[in-house]
Amino acid sequence: MLKMEEWLLIRDLYSQGLNISEISERTGYDRKTVRKYLQLKTLPEPQKRPPRPSKLDPYKPYLLEKINEKHYTAARLFREIQKMGFDGGETIVKDFVRTVRPKQGVPAVLRYETKPGVQAQVDWGELGTVEVDGKLKKLFCFSMILGYSRMRYVECTLSIDTFTLIQCHLNAFQYFGGCTQEILYDNMKQVVIKRAMKSSDSEWNSQYEDFFKHYGFIPRLCRPYRPQTKGKIENTIGYVKRDFFLGREFSSLESLNNQALEWLKRVNSSIHGTTHEIPLERFKNEKEKLNLLNQVPRYKVVKTETRKISRDCYISYLGNKYSVPYKFAGRTAKLQIFEGKFEVYVDYEKVCEHEILPGNCRVTRKKEHFKGLLSEILNENSKCKKSPHILLKFSGLEVEKRSLDVYETFSDGGLE
Known part of the structure; x- marks a missing residue:
């Protein structure tokens, strides 16, 4: 034409x-x-050729459904249809997702890159709700990313208190094998009580201040209302939601975090979209130059919670039951939780301790906690038999005593 x-x-x-x-x-x-x-008065319109069949055609309805349902990543959708039998490449999936996903404009920012070992970024993200001990609780995601290598660590939690924040830091440090010179946060109350113009002049959360001084790293605060200052971690939170959490099934918090570790193996071994390098490759061979943990003793962080001891001598924690000596049944106990276990105190007396069980609906029963309970119950029962509680008492019939003069009156013909 x-x-x-x-x-x-x-x-x-x-x-x-x-x-x-x-x-x-x-x-x-x-x-x-x-x-x-x-002979033509006008040039004819070009005829569009019918599109050629694509390997992706049978999977497009599924992809459209998932895209409309949640903001899944194209990489995750590619993995899902692979399991359904798709044998094409990832590029065709990304191109299709790009064309059908609604476009969203974002303001331009200037990217800031950090040198090896200098900075990590931390944030929380809310994932939804889960049922624990018959109650709905919010589920959160802790995320840390190393600024140079882009190595990630994520962990799901049921709380965002200072204890949990510090424990997640310890787990992340162990995962990376060290910590950076400084860590960047937003203005979360678990870190800073009152922010100053200069971060070092801020009033820190006392428990958190003790923690960062113990390991010697410097906390940094991003500028107010400028989440792009923490752009690396903000992207990670959204990525975790779309590429890992959405649509995932799990039986317990431990199950979810085990799945998260498997997910981390894959993403930390995949080419990063910004650096165009594999995070694990940039991280290993001491390229990240972290401060090693073996130079200081491990920080011990203790969390305190209150529990009511049931009449059958158990307390409940994270969906599992743990026995307590029977003489404390019905009392209020305090739990001191640290390093995967907890100690039980009643009136400042330590009565027992337990390792925290994985999963839920499990029971830990220590025989010594019930020793003597059966004999005590039998003794109480025998006392009841020996001295039964009498509700009513019937006395014998009494015959009325009358004077003989009364009978003589009746024998004489009765009273007039």
Whole structure:
């Protein structure tokens, strides 16, 4: 089909007096073609060819459903349809998702890159709700990313208190094998009580201050209302939601965090979209230059919670039951939780301790906690049999005593 310029050229030559043969000779087009386009008053619209069948066609309804349901990543959708039998490449999936996903404009920012070992970024993200001990609780995600290598660590929690924040830091330090010189936060109350113009002059949460001084790293605060200052971690939170959490099934918090560790193995071994390098490769061989943990003793962080001891001598914690010595049944206990276990105190007396069980609906029963309970119950029962509780007492019938004069009166004919 001729273009608009070529059609106009043929018409112009014809208007100059050239015949079809001359126009054909000058333009190189066949005389039938010249005659055909001279007869047209307007240039016909090009006919679109029907699209060729694609390997992705059978999976497009599923992809559209998932895209409308949640903001899944194209990489995750590619993995899902692979399991369904798709044998094409990831690029075709990304191209399709890009065309059907709604476009969202974002303000421009200036990216700030950090040197190896200098900075990590931390944030929390809320994932939804889960049922624990018959109650709905919010589920949160702790995330830390190393600024240079982009190595990630994530952990799901049921709380965002200072104890949990510090424990997640310890787990992240252990995962990375060290910590950076400084860590960047937003203005979370678990870290800072009162922010100053200069971060070092801020009033820190006392428990958190004790923690960062113990390991010697410097906390930094991003500028207020400028979440892009923590752009690396903000992207990580959204990425965790879309690529890992949405649509995932799990039976317990431990199960979810085990799945998160498997997910981390994959993402930390995949090419990063910004650096175009594999985070694990940038991290290993001491490229990240972290401060090693073996230079200081491990920080012990203790969390305190209150529990009511049931009549059957158990307390409940994170969906599991733990026995307590029977003489404390019905009392209020305080739990001191640290390093995967907890100690139980009643009136400042330590009565027992337990390792925290994984999963839920499990029971830990220590025999010594119930030793003597059966004999005590039997003794109480025997006391009840020996001295039964009498509700009513019936006395014997008493015969009324009368004077003999009464009977003589009746024998004489009765009273008048």
